[in-house]
Amino acid sequence: MISRRGLSATSIRETAKHAEAPLGSTYHYFPGGKQQLATEAVRFTGERVARRLREEPAAGPAAGLRAFLGLWREFVVGSDFHAGCPVLAVAVEEPQDGEVPPALTAAAEVFEQWEALLADSLRAHGAEPGQAAQLATPVVAAVEGTVAMCRAKRSTEPLDRTAGQLQALVAAATAK
Amino acid sequence: MISRRGLSATSIRETAKHAEAPLGSTYHYFPGGKQQLATEAVRFTGERVARRLREEPAAGPAAGLRAFLGLWREFVVGSDFHAGCPVLAVAVEEPQDGEVPPALTAAAEVFEQWEALLADSLRAHGAEPGQAAQLATPVVAAVEGTVAMCRAKRSTEPLDRTAGQLQALVAAATAK
Numbered sequence: 001m002i003s004r005r006g007l008s009a010t011s012i013r014e015t016a017k018h019a020e021a022p023l024g025s026t027y028h029y030f031p032g033g034k035q036q037l038a039t040e041a042v043r044f045t046g047e048r049v050a051r052r053l054r055e056e057p058a059a060g061p062a063a064g065l066r067a068f069l070g071l072w073r074e075f076v077v078g079s080d081f082h083a084g085c086p087v088l089a090v091a092v093e094e095p096q097d098g099e100v101p102p103a104l105t106a107a108a109e110v111f112e113q114w115e116a117l118l119a120d121s122l123r124a125h126g127a128e129p130g131q132a133a134q135l136a137t138p139v140v141a142a143v144e145g146t147v148a149m150c151r152a153k154r155s156t157e158p159l160d161r162t163a164g165q166l167q168a169l170v171a172a173a174t175a176k
Numbered sequence: 177m178i179s180r181r182g183l184s185a186t187s188i189r190e191t192a193k194h195a196e197a198p199l200g201s202t203y204h205y206f207p208g209g210k211q212q213l214a215t216e217a218v219r220f221t222g223e224r225v226a227r228r229l230r231e232e233p234a235a236g237p238a239a240g241l242r243a244f245l246g247l248w249r250e251f252v253v254g255s256d257f258h259a260g261c262p263v264l265a266v267a268v269e270e271p272q273d274g275e276v277p278p279a280l281t282a283a284a285e286v287f288e289q290w291e292a293l294l295a296d297s298l299r300a301h302g303a304e305p306g307q308a309a310q311l312a313t314p315v316v317a318a319v320e321g322t323v324a325m326c327r328a329k330r331s332t333e334p335l336d337r338t339a340g341q342l343q344a345l346v347a348a349a350t351a352k
Contacts (some may be wrong), residue, residue, distance in 0.1 A: 084268050
């Protein structure tokens, strides 16, 4: 039996709705239950964000970061602070003892993908290779943490503050 | 009836255990059910982290940040990547329509408190007041997001990377 504890299915459905994800509106379509729904939501969000990060390669990492932040702003504001990030929701979940759920593995892969895309973009625009990798991780982490803070506070102020600081970090890393 | 959907109670219990929190080991002790357990866990973690942030005021914001990061490293590694942050877990939750759960309000208050303590410390050590407030938010967001990334990846590498970048940001802000 699939564990029901903690899996934020409502959040996933809500996000999927605002992301226009082709997820079934009921579990009926997902014979694997919540884990499968969660894994699909994680992969869908992963690809949607990745597409944004790849959209403006010529414009550089600052444009990519702006697009990344803009996408989350749309989700959070457009859902009246109800939608969150399914990748983060899954990563916050408690895995069952001795078992790594497929959704958690998918979440780790999505984080890796976003970090790699950001790091590639930073490198392609002059960042020192090691620094690019070091910077991509806290950028992804800060954006994810900020989305959760916006929901708790029902305010976009955390996104505004984080955006400013991350843009400055990216500018400094690529200005060398 | 208290909604059971999504609330990451296992994560909260696990974190509480590693934090040596005086939370009941069963819901028996919490007549308010999961919402009350979650609110207690959020407040307990909030105060525990706040105490760390206040511990070394003379040593400055770099020491405060190191303590903040160190506390999460202890939780995450000490629990073999099972424990997460209950404040983040609650912030990721889906609130029920037309209702702001008490745990979510508590999470927003805890984020505010951590941000204020970091900003105060930055200001007391030479950061420009506006910049201190702008910086405190992404620092808290990045640490929270990083804890979730460490759990998904079962690795402390995200914490190492985030620590390095955040220390540099704090050093730059207080060196002016």
